[in-house]
Amino acid sequence: MNTEETEIMMTRKRNTILAGVAVLAAAGLGAGVAVAISSPGQPPAPAPAASSAASASPGYSWYQSMMSGRYGSGAGTPMMGGSSFGSYGWMMSQAGYRWMTGAGAPWPGWMTSSLPAGMMGTAMMGGGTDPGKVMGTLFANAPGPRVTAAQATALASQAPAGAQVAVAANTITFTTTTVRLAIVASPPGGHDETFRVAGLVNPDIIVPAGARVTIQIVNADPDTAHGLVVTASGATASWMPMMTARPAFTGSALWFLGNPTAAGMHAGTIAFTAATPGTYHYLCAVPGHAQKGMAGTFTVR
Numbered sequence: 001m002n003t004e005e006t007e008i009m010m011t012r013k014r015n016t017i018l019a020g021v022a023v024l025a026a027a028g029l030g031a032g033v034a035v036a037i038s039s040p041g042q043p044p045a046p047a048p049a050a051s052s053a054a055s056a057s058p059g060y061s062w063y064q065s066m067m068s069g070r071y072g073s074g075a076g077t078p079m080m081g082g083s084s085f086g087s088y089g090w091m092m093s094q095a096g097y098r099w100m101t102g103a104g105a106p107w108p109g110w111m112t113s114s115l116p117a118g119m120m121g122t123a124m125m126g127g128g129t130d131p132g133k134v135m136g137t138l139f140a141n142a143p144g145p146r147v148t149a150a151q152a153t154a155l156a157s158q159a160p161a162g163a164q165v166a167v168a169a170n171t172i173t174f175t176t177t178t179v180r181l182a183i184v185a186s187p188p189g190g191h192d193e194t195f196r197v198a199g200l201v202n203p204d205i206i207v208p209a210g211a212r213v214t215i216q217i218v219n220a221d222p223d224t225a226h227g228l229v230v231t232a233s234g235a236t237a238s239w240m241p242m243m244t245a246r247p248a249f250t251g252s253a254l255w256f257l258g259n260p261t262a263a264g265m266h267a268g269t270i271a272f273t274a275a276t277p278g279t280y281h282y283l284c285a286v287p288g289h290a291q292k293g294m295a296g297t298f299t300v301r
C-alpha cells in the first residue's frame with residue numbers, strides 16, 4: 001500500500017470511529033432534549049438559573065451542524081460498515097435524527113433493548129480513543145440548560161432539603177415522597193470519574209418506595225462526557241453500560257452531557273417515580289466510567 005492509500009485508509013478508519021461515537025452521542029442528545037421537554041417538575045432547589053429547555057428543533061439544527069462540521073457533505077458514506085444504517089445523507093435527515101434520538105421518547109428505544117448488531121461494534125472499542133473525551137468534545141456545544149462553575153460547586157456540596165446526610169456512613173436518606181437532589185459529575189478537587197452529592201463521593205442514596213425523584217445532573221469535568229442512569233444491580237461491572245444498563249424506572253436515564261464551555265456546564269434533569277422497592281445503582285453510562293467507580297447504590301425501601 002502506498003502512502004496515499006494508507007492515508008485514505010486511516011481517514012476512513014477515523015471517520016468510522018467518529019461516526020460510531022456520533023450515533024451513540026446523538027442518542028444522548030435526544031434523551032437530554034426529551035427530558036427537557038417532558039420534565040414536569042422544577043429543578044432541585046435552590047436551582048441556579050438555567051437557560052430555557054431546548055426544544056426538539058434547536059436540537060436537530062445543532063445536530064445537523066455538528067454532523068456536517070465533523071463529516072462534511074459526504075452523502076453516501078457507509079456508516080458503521082452496516083448497510084442497514086443507510087448513508088450519511090440519511091443520518092442527516094429529520095428521519096435519521098428521529099430514529100437515533102428515539103423521537104422524543106424518554107430515551108432512545110434501541111438503547112433500552114439490545115442494540116442492532118454492528119451499530120457500535122468495534123467502533124467504540126478500538127483505536128485507543130477515549131469515548132468519553134470524544135463524546136465530551138462532540139457535545140460541548142449541544143443545546144440545553146447550563147450552570148456556572150460556581151453554581152456547580154455549590155450544588156455539589158449542598159445538602160438536599162429534607163434529607164439526612166450521614167458523612168461517616170456515606171449515606172443520604174430521604175423519608176419524604178418528594179425527593180430532589182443534585183449530582184455533580186467529576187467536580188474539581190476530587191478524583192476523576194466520581195459523583196459528588198451533598199459533599200459526599202458516590203454516597204448511598206436511600207428513598208422511600210413511591211417517591212417522586214428529581215435529579216439535576218451537572219457535568220463539571222472539563223474534558224470528559226458524563227451522565228447518570230439509575231439501573232438494576234450488576235451493571236457497574238460493564239465497560240459499556242450504554243449497551244447493558246436499562247433504566248430501572250421510566251425516565252431514570254440521562255446518558256451523558258458534553259464538556260463545559262464558556263457558556264457554562266451542561267445541567268440535565270431527570271425525573272422518575274421510584275415505584276418498586278429494591279437495591280439499584282446509579283452510574284455513569286459513558287464507556288469505562290462505571291468500572292472505574294463512577295457509581296453508587298440507590299435503595300428504594
Ligand SMILES: [Cu+2]
Binds near residue numbers: 132225284285286294
Ligand atoms: Cu462518566
